[in-house]
Amino acid sequence: MSGFPDPRIHSTVFRRRANGFNAEMTEPLLDYIVSLPKAELHLHLEGSLEPEMMLALAERNKVEIPYSRPDDVRAAHDYGSLQDFLDLYYAGMGVLCRGEDFEELTLAYLRRAAADGVVHAEVFFDPQAHTARDIGFDEVTEGILAGLSAGERETGATTRLIMCFLRDLSQASAIETFNEAAAYFDDGRIIGVGLDSAEIGNPPEKFARVFAMAGERGLKRVAHAGEEGPASAVRDTLDLLNVDRIDHGIAAVNDRDLMARLARVGTPLTVCPLSNVALKAVDSLRDHPLKRLLDAGVKVTINSDDPAYFGGYIAGNFFHTARALTLDKARLALIARNSLEASFMDGGAKAEFIRQIDAIQSAN
Ligand code: ADE
Numbered sequence: 473m474s475g476f477p478d479p480r481i482h483s484t485v486f487r488r489r490a491n492g493f494n495a496e497m498t499e500p501l502l503d504y505i506v507s508l509p510k511a512e513l514h515l516h517l518e519g520s521l522e523p524e525m526m527l528a529l530a531e532r533n534k535v536e537i538p539y540s541r542p543d544d545v546r547a548a549h550d551y552g553s554l555q556d557f558l559d560l561y562y563a564g565m566g567v568l569c570r571g572e573d574f575e576e577l578t579l580a581y582l583r584r585a586a587a588d589g590v591v592h593a594e595v596f597f598d599p600q601a602h603t604a605r606d607i608g609f610d611e612v613t614e615g616i617l618a619g620l621s622a623g624e625r626e627t628g629a630t631t632r633l634i635m636c637f638l639r640d641l642s643q644a645s646a647i648e649t650f651n652e653a654a655a656y657f658d659d660g661r662i663i664g665v666g667l668d669s670a671e672i673g674n675p676p677e678k679f680a681r682v683f684a685m686a687g688e689r690g691l692k693r694v695a696h697a698g699e700e701g702p703a704s705a706v707r708d709t710l711d712l713l714n715v716d717r718i719d720h721g722i723a724a725v726n727d728r729d730l731m732a733r734l735a736r737v738g739t740p741l742t743v744c745p746l747s748n749v750a751l752k753a754v755d756s757l758r759d760h761p762l763k764r765l766l767d768a769g770v771k772v773t774i775n776s777d778d779p780a781y782f783g784g785y786i787a788g789n790f791f792h793t794a795r796a797l798t799l800d801k802a803r804l805a806l807i808a809r810n811s812l813e814a815s816f817m818d819g820g821a822k823a824e825f826i827r828q829i830d831a832i833q834s835a836n
């Protein structure tokens with residue numbers, strides 16, 4: 473493990489810089505947010521590839537990329553749509569070639585998340601995006617698992633791994649990937665499946681069979697829906713894929729009945745506000761439907777999606793959203809509590825962190 477600055481030196485000042493804060497600023501609201509024990513439930517590991525690491529890996533692995541400085545990479549972070557971002561995201565991950573690259577990526581993310589008060593992380597990866605480049609499934613997965621173990625040891629956070637299918641590829645390809653993961657499902661190293669990539673034109677019914685296979689195997693199921701797509705995509709995902717959580721799901725705000733159903737059943741939404749602004753799913757944070765969903769009783773959580781591409785990790789997402797929507801401390805604590813309840817972490821640890829949130833709240 474070498475070549476990158478040790479993010480344990482991510483002092484408060486570093487953390488604030490990385491989330492777009494003035495280094496000198498003392499910000500009680502940010503301190504409060506960081507103090508809340510949180511679970512991050514919507515995080516694509518490949519989307520945590522910071523420009524500095526991208527350049528270092530490009531050099532180490534002799535992969536040509538059209539950037540020579542971190543700022544060149546950041547200058548490209550200007551998206552008109554989800555697809556614009558995905559083009560950059562898939563190109564960027566081309567520097568990830570060997571297991572140790574995935575291990576370093578994963579460890580760096582966990583260190584960074586822990587600095588924001590993440591006590592549990594359920595992270596996604598996109599194996600098909602790597603096997604398509606002739607990187608072996610085991611090479612990728614073992615590397616990530618090594619990074620998760622190292623990160624757990626170092627930060628004390630717990631983790632789970634979820635394998636996503638790329639929805640712009642076929643269900644046959646998803647099933648092939650599902651079968652490749654069998655040994656990891658059997659011993660719990662991969663706890664579930666997800667569905668990501670281009671939403672429009674790739675509806676949930678395309679993946680009904682592979683999600684049913686996951687259900688028969690007792691795996692957790694999550695899926696992106698209602699990010700760029702309409703409320704009906706969220707409803708169809710609930711009906712056809714039997715998911716435990718919806719990733720994004722913000723379009724549900726346009727359908728009262730659906731919101732009521734989400735609230736009644738308790739299906740969590742893993743919302744990613746800075747991502748939604750960056751990808752133009754909403755015009756601005758002030759227009760974000762998170763508060764309306766939360767106040768309608770939907771189990772809303774806040775997450776960072778692809779933090780290296782969207783300008784903020786989890787505390788930055790909480791902070792900027794709180795500012796834009798005037799979320800008070802009680803709502804922020806509720807969102808943190810929702811993240812723990814919506815997580816697949818062990819019951820005892822979950823109860824203990826919820827007790828900690830209660831204690832923080834009564835002290836405030
Ligand atoms: N893959 C990585 N980030 C994604 C997002 N925001 N939506 C769909 N697929 C993704």
Ligand code: ZN
Binds near residue numbers: 516668696719777
């Ligand atoms: Zn996502």
